[in-house]
Amino acid sequence: MGHFTKILLASICVGLVAVRWTAPTFDAESLSGARVLVTGASTGIGEQIAYHYARFGARIVITARREKVLQQVAEKCMSLGAQEALYVAADMGNELDPDKVVDFALEKLGGLDYMVLNHIGPSPFSMWNGDVEHVRWLMKVNFFSYIQMAWKSLESLERSKGSLVIVSSLLGKMTSPFVAPYTSTKSALNGFFGSLHHELSMKKSNVSITLCTLGLIDTEAAMEKVREITSVPAYPASEAALNIVTAGAMRQAEVFYPWTTYVVTISKDWFPSLTDYIIQNTYKYNP
Template sequence: MKTLTKIFLASIGVVFLAVKWSEPTFNAESLRGARVLVTGASTGIGEQVAYHYARFGAQIVITARREKVLSQVTEKCLSLGAQKALYIAADMASESDPDKVVDFALEKLGGLDYVVLNHIGPSPFQMWEGDVEHTRWLMQVNFFSYIQMAWRALPSLEQNKGSLVIVSSLLGKMASPFVAPYTSTKSALNGFFGALGHELALKKSNVSISICTLGLIDTDSAMEKVRAITDVPAYPATDAALNIIITGATRQPELYYPWMTYIATITKDWLPSATNYIMRNTYKYNP
């Protein structure tokens, strides 16, 4: 059994490397002057995405809730080489703010080439205890605002052969303890934008959709939650951000970062009992 498992995992690794080898070459110069909207850009992955776009000479609009922090990020973007860097403070739990953000970006940049939807609402890392209202609120922030912004931006993206980049999570592909509300929102993102990608392809749309499946990333908010509960390795936000940008720029439908997340999603279906055992023994639970 162990030998078969090793052969199976090795085969997956070979297939993954073959797929990566065949991906289009990233042309950094293609992002010079590109008009980009990045959400959840005050800290973490979104902040690093903004900095990478700035280094490539893009025109950027960023958004999050905290205006003071957004101002600091835009200043750094300009110092790194962004042709333009603007911000708009917004609360994605609001019904009107998602549209307001897209309209602001369209007005200030004159159109959009890339929309990177990355924002998330805070959610406790703990057993679910029946808080339906929090789950409903989180679904608004992590899911409904995404589809609202995507719909608002689609006409401009269509006109400019643009790319819609959705930052999702491994937890949207496989269930995990302590994150039931968060997992539900990421699963919804995967389902909706996977279906939308098919629909756009059937219509021969100019818009590409990239769904980015991320493992544990070393952002401050993530590490604060999991540090005492799991020893799963975390990967650098700046590297994750660069991979997200490259995936959108090369119009790839999916990103798995780090590459082991791809292995995890496959073994979940092929070896469900083993995957569940590993998942439940990855976390420390002291009732």
Template structure:
């Protein structure tokens, strides 16, 4: 345990120095009029991101499966000051929906009523500045029961649809010098019990978008990839899943949403919320046996 204490202390010191020296370069004015597509926006973190973007005066398209909830979120975004807000209902388990959603956003964002009228005489192209990939499929928080088909379905929703949407959005993001913001989880860096299929999709996101970021940089692309890794967030679905399994502290969805937006707007490659995840991640590979022991004692079964 002396080794563990020493390594953890080093990680904690590094994280504290990083937090102390880091300055917030976020300018909320940079998002005024920005064209943003937010997925999984009917509830939880996605809903909170939509409200923050609205307060900053962005043009927003939100998407999720439930149309009636999207309608309510759209009305609230409009009341908060969004320059434009539209919604499109979609199910990311359907292979054609990811492309359909991106096309809708690219076609619609950037337009106004005058341009709609003028479009009778000429074609006006819309565009996209931020693609915020946040949606997830429902997965039980339980010991894996051998259901491979559920994992296959979850990979389509949580992983493959992200790739499909990115592929469809890249030309527009290239033109606008835009960003793809990928909302992931600590479970995309470190496994835990009861979340095998979900963790698999998040590890897949880390591998693919890490590789894509290298490739974009190597060819001097205008597109930035921001990976956002979150700890436990106090969304209703998360709280219901972990009840009875752990007493870990959950963090506010609104704060997590704002952190993600800032990371994308300042073009950070990788960020963690809360900041206390930094020492955990920095020591994970140094002392994996210690973290395994800690994880086994965090959860109850």
């Protein structure tokens, strides 16, 4: 190992240790009574996010498309300790619904301290077949509705010194096969909210932005898609959700879950050919 490489690796280790020991600690009491909006909360990661906020005693508004399922999640949130748990059904592919949801949360909660944007539209796990209309629709759901809701909520979050929490994906930082439409939406999220983070900081805004980079999570929807196609390990949705909630509460600019996703993003830049080889041989392709 060369002298420069040793110095570089030592510097990275020192930097990681410094971040570890200087990072703020999570104060669970800070979420008691917090006013929270969680999207995509009927199942999967969003559902688990809602449950964690409930355990910390937050006041919660949840949204997704299926009203009956939302009602069940809201009832469970109350049983877990939420001070309030309300729901509103919405379709983020409808241009009016993102604003409707934010207006509902602002009216019912009297403002927002946290907005967790987590919803996604369904997309096939397969080779892209040239369906441009699907990509356009998915961008509306997975991207444009996010920026619409962020803008609608900024004034309230500014007053409360609140946080925007954006649930993204490792696939927004590095590409892989079978997910071209989905990856494009997550890349757009990273670019937009990364830029907005700089702008808010330059304006000395009270609003923090947390970008959440997730690996493969063991939600039912994800597991159904990747079964027998990839050997990539999946991680528990509840633990991913807890990382998202605590990162937002600590106003972290970015969180990676599991931690190996951070290593993978580095390997892409340092060893691009090797990373491509590993990715392409991690998935099964049957033409």
